[in-house]
Amino acid sequence: MKILVLGSGAREHAIVHSLNSELNAEGVPAHEIHAAPGNPGIGETATLHGIDANNPEAVVALAQEIAADLIMIGPEAPLVAGVADATRHAGFPTFGPSQEGARLEGSKAFAKEIMEAAGVPTAKPYVCTTLAHVEEAFDDFGAPYVVKDDGLAAGKGVVVTNDREAAYAHAADCFANRGQDGRVVIEEYLDGPEVSLFVVSDGATVRALAPAQDFKRVGNDDEGPNTGGMGAYSPLPWAPASLVQEVIDTIAQPTIDEMARRGTPFAGILYVGLALTSKGTRVVEFNARFGDPETQVVLARLQTPLSALLLAAAKGELADFPELQWHPQTAVTVVVASERYPDTPVTGDPIEGISAANALDGVHVLHAGTKIVDDVLVSSGGRVVSVVALGDDLDATRERVYQGVDAIGLRGSHHRTDIALKAARGEIKPATQS
Ligand code: AMP
Ligand code: GLY
Numbered sequence: 001m002k003i004l005v006l007g008s009g010a011r012e013h014a015i016v017h018s019l020n021s022e023l024n025a026e027g028v029p030a031h032e033i034h035a036a037p038g039n040p041g042i043g044e045t046a047t048l049h050g051i052d053a054n055n056p057e058a059v060v061a062l063a064q065e066i067a068a069d070l071i072m073i074g075p076e077a078p079l080v081a082g083v084a085d086a087t088r089h090a091g092f093p094t095f096g097p098s099q100e101g102a103r104l105e106g107s108k109a110f111a112k113e114i115m116e117a118a119g120v121p122t123a124k125p126y127v128c129t130t131l132a133h134v135e136e137a138f139d140d141f142g143a144p145y146v147v148k149d150d151g152l153a154a155g156k157g158v159v160v161t162n163d164r165e166a167a168y169a170h171a172a173d174c175f176a177n178r179g180q181d182g183r184v185v186i187e188e189y190l191d192g193p194e195v196s197l198f199v200v201s202d203g204a205t206v207r208a209l210a211p212a213q214d215f216k217r218v219g220n221d222d223e224g225p226n227t228g229g230m231g232a233y234s235p236l237p238w239a240p241a242s243l244v245q246e247v248i249d250t251i252a253q254p255t256i257d258e259m260a261r262r263g264t265p266f267a268g269i270l271y272v273g274l275a276l277t278s279k280g281t282r283v284v285e286f287n288a289r290f291g292d293p294e295t296q297v298v299l300a301r302l303q304t305p306l307s308a309l310l311l312a313a314a315k316g317e318l319a320d321f322p323e324l325q326w327h328p329q330t331a332v333t334v335v336v337a338s339e340r341y342p343d344t345p346v347t348g349d350p351i352e353g354i355s356a357a358n359a360l361d362g363v364h365v366l367h368a369g370t371k372i373v374d375d376v377l378v379s380s381g382g383r384v385v386s387v388v389a390l391g392d393d394l395d396a397t398r399e400r401v402y403q404g405v406d407a408i409g410l411r412g413s414h415h416r417t418d419i420a421l422k423a424a425r426g427e428i429k430p431a432t433q434s
Contacts, residue, residue: 012039053083082098108148118257147174190282194213203266206252213420230334231335268288351378360400387404
């Protein structure tokens, strides 16, 4: 197939890496892969196109030029901009929800409305339009305070804190920065470990991928501000075996059914962010796309050809799709971030050691914030590369992934050293149900 992948991060590199590992009878990659805009890592196996991936007309024109058989939309921005609507309208099988579907991620208030209509368990919200209303919500819930900008904020619009003044200040900032129509969501605090579960849907049928856990805070022991994600692992040895079916039955299928009932079927990835709380499984958030960095570990373990799964979802044929197959190994990824990420990342520094890391057994490096300047690979963003390792268990895989991270040279860079550590030590437990 000719496959066009939109996006430029490690998630998209992971997708291209998986697609490229599908070989034909002659043992060579089965697909012709195009990416827009892509990144230097993606460019090693795909043709890059320097178009604006958030512009529906530009994407349709590119899809026509290359005669794409499948379009895979990686990030939320093109979805929110209506790119999937435009490419579907132009007749291209497209993986990724419509603009209306992407509101499940683009508006926290809309997501709460759908969850309520579908009877999906989630944190109780107050959708506030004034600071007085915010104070009322704080009084009702007490600490810790959970304050969310209603609109898209790349994972950084959420503050969870015991400090009421800081919580209030964030709400005031959200209003000052307009929020989404000036709305701020205050939520009940959810205790218990978090899980990311990606559910593929064609608008009616759902198929869950393997659960993963990501690490959102910048520092070890979950210290410091939220980031886009500093690492992930999959599978989760501590998660109950019944979790995936429970999420399908009580969360994913009811949500997909509610979207279909409204005449706006959701086809693509429903990313279910969960907390396994003392009161049971709760939705923390929905996203309308694969998560980054969880995709890097989930796809590393997927044995079923990714192209076939994406195409079946794009064409509404998931009901007939065979059961997904997984490598039995464990996958861990660690993100190498640039100096001063997530505040004001320093960019433009040379990156060394990617080939050395790739040469390690069971290790591969995915590019995120990289670019080539005068034939030199340099950092161009906050999250620079995502080092991925596969191994027999969490201990062995952690050792491998950190060997890979140690091989990477980037002045001033930082990474967490405790990705998957608690899980490896058996220290994570779902909060007991009451
Ligand atoms: P979100 O953008 O909604 O995923 O929030 C980002 C992160 O903030 C989540 O992954 C959680 O770690 C944390 N968070 C969000 N909502 C809550 C909540 N209601 N209770 C506790 N933590 C939360
Ligand atoms: N890993 C969090 C996200 O992709 O939103």
